[in-house]
Amino acid sequence: MRYIQVESAGPLVGSVQIPGSKNSSLALLAAACLADDVVTLEGIPKIDDVKVIARIAQDIGLEVRRESNGDVVIDPRWIHSAVIDPGKAAAYRASYYFAGALLAKFGRVTIGFPGGDDFSSRPIDQHIKAFQALGAKVVFHEDYYVVEAAELRGTDIYFDTITSGATINSLLAACRAKGRTNLYNAAVDPEVVDTATLLNRLGARIYGAGTDRIRIEGVPYLNGGGHAVIPDRLIAGSFLMAAGITGGRVTVQDVIPEHLGSCIAKLKEVGLGIEMDESSITAYGQDGIRATRVRASMYPGFATDLQQPVTALLTQAKGKSIVTERVYPNRFNHVPQLRRMGADIEVRQETAFIRGGRPLTGSWVHATDVRAGTCLVLAGLVAEGATRITGVEHLERGYDDVIGSFRSLGANITLLERDLEQEQEARSVGSL
Numbered sequence: 001m002r003y004i005q006v007e008s009a010g011p012l013v014g015s016v017q018i019p020g021s022k023n024s025s026l027a028l029l030a031a032a033c034l035a036d037d038v039v040t041l042e043g044i045p046k047i048d049d050v051k052v053i054a055r056i057a058q059d060i061g062l063e064v065r066r067e068s069n070g071d072v073v074i075d076p077r078w079i080h081s082a083v084i085d086p087g088k089a090a091a092y093r094a095s096y097y098f099a100g101a102l103l104a105k106f107g108r109v110t111i112g113f114p115g116g117d118d119f120s121s122r123p124i125d126q127h128i129k130a131f132q133a134l135g136a137k138v139v140f141h142e143d144y145y146v147v148e149a150a151e152l153r154g155t156d157i158y159f160d161t162i163t164s165g166a167t168i169n170s171l172l173a174a175c176r177a178k179g180r181t182n183l184y185n186a187a188v189d190p191e192v193v194d195t196a197t198l199l200n201r202l203g204a205r206i207y208g209a210g211t212d213r214i215r216i217e218g219v220p221y222l223n224g225g226g227h228a229v230i231p232d233r234l235i236a237g238s239f240l241m242a243a244g245i246t247g248g249r250v251t252v253q254d255v256i257p258e259h260l261g262s263c264i265a266k267l268k269e270v271g272l273g274i275e276m277d278e279s280s281i282t283a284y285g286q287d288g289i290r291a292t293r294v295r296a297s298m299y300p301g302f303a304t305d306l307q308q309p310v311t312a313l314l315t316q317a318k319g320k321s322i323v324t325e326r327v328y329p330n331r332f333n334h335v336p337q338l339r340r341m342g343a344d345i346e347v348r349q350e351t352a353f354i355r356g357g358r359p360l361t362g363s364w365v366h367a368t369d370v371r372a373g374t375c376l377v378l379a380g381l382v383a384e385g386a387t388r389i390t391g392v393e394h395l396e397r398g399y400d401d402v403i404g405s406f407r408s409l410g411a412n413i414t415l416l417e418r419d420l421e422q423e424q425e426a427r428s429v430g431s432l
């Protein structure tokens with residue numbers, strides 16, 4: 001069993017280079033399938049979700065390779081199958097983008113249901129609704145579904161809720177459809193804009209990405225081309241919070257500060273000093289952290305993926321903080337783990353009530369999902385004694401070298417392995 005051990009080592013100080021965004025990369029890699037020539041993507045992180053895509057690529061004949069300079073080259077000209085293995089689709093969330101991309105290119109796709117972090121309910125009804133509106137027939141089976149259309153035709157799609165995944169999937173499905181598609185109530189996330197930017201570079205005609213109304217004029221084919229993925233705003237936000245919780249000073253480099261607007265505003269509100277230039281942000285502790293209220297919502301609101309690290313931060317703010325989760329009302333799996341470390345947090349419906357300022361104590365805790373992992377690392381940075389975090393595979397879905405980057409800031413953090421079977425055997429032999 002692998003686990004991450006974190007011990008308090010004082011304030012984190014230094015700067016970290018922020019890698020390309022996980023969520024954007026997963027969309028861009030699927031989007032590249034739509035092209036009729038080679039696509040080169042710069043900044044795709046080395047994370048487990050990308051490795052699953054490489055395995056899916058092998059199955060369907062999509063050629064993907066990483067060059068020595070780190071760029072990922074995708075050659076979609078030899079795709080021979082539009083069948084995605086259910087096990088691989090379920091290994092991460094964004095596999096649903098292959099549904100939109102392969103449907104648009106081949107008129108049919110067979111694909112397993114998406115996996116990813118488990119917040120009890122993550123429907124894909126808006127993705128399905130968009131495919132159907134474009135003229136596709138969808139048939140559900142036990143662990144996969146089939147989407148098929150003799151021809152996709154542009155149409156008006158009104159999303160019932162703001163969803164970045166279904167907005168991106170609609171871009172993928174509609175950009176080669178016949179005629180005009182209008183998306184209403186579209187998500188405005190940077191990942192939506194990034195996907196539209198790549199597709200437009202390849203020859204798509206997408207207008208208005210970044211607003212809640214997007215117009216797509218279908219084109220018959222897409223060329224090859226190149227694009228650099230946007231930096232990971234969620235990783236950047238977590239490092240800024242790490243500066244806050246340890247009272248240190250951390251600079252995140254190669255970021256787009258505008259993507260972190262609501263995070264920066266909240267960090268200032270709790271008392272952190274913030275300095276920025278065009279592509280870097282520095283956060284530093286001043287006189288402790290103040291309690292506050294956070295409402296996680298869709299972009300440009302405070303990101304749900306930063307709700308867990310900010311909860312760790314607020315355990316160290318004297319007084320009462322209130323964190324409300326509007327995107328995934330049950331996304332509080334990190335709270336029982338923080339409680340094991342001594343945090344005083346009560347969850348009622350979609351809200352966590354934090355009585356902050358209590359010292360945390362290291363303990364064995366479990367990362368149930370990628371951001372719960374970050375939250376526990378942050379808590380471990382200030383806990384007394386060792387915090388040992390299992391569920392490392394969740395962190396590896398989203399973070400490339402989480403250990404190395406925290407260490408470069410002075411954290412005492414190590415990846416360790418524990419052989420439980422051997423321990424058990426030693427115990428029973430020792431007892432005789």
Ligand SMILES: CC(=O)N[C@H]1[C@@H](OP(=O)(O)OP(=O)(O)OC[C@H]2O[C@@H](n3ccc(=O)[nH]c3=O)[C@H](O)[C@@H]2O)O[C@H](CO)[C@@H](O)[C@@H]1O
Nearest residue numbers: 023093094122123124125126127162163164165166304327
């Ligand atoms: C791989 C990826 O990019 N994951 C991100 C993506 O997830 P994901 O794409 O799954 O999230 P969405 O933006 O689609 O979800 C937003 C909200 O819409 C709801 N919804 C979504 C689709 C649908 O068909 N029906 C529906 O009701 C969801 O339950 C949620 O309440 O955006 C989330 C919200 O910013 C982030 O937490 C995830 O990190």
Ligand SMILES: C=C(OP(=O)(O)O)C(=O)O
Nearest residue numbers: 093094116117305370371
């Ligand atoms: C929820 C997340 O990821 P996914 O949608 O891939 O499960 C996340 O990145 O925080």
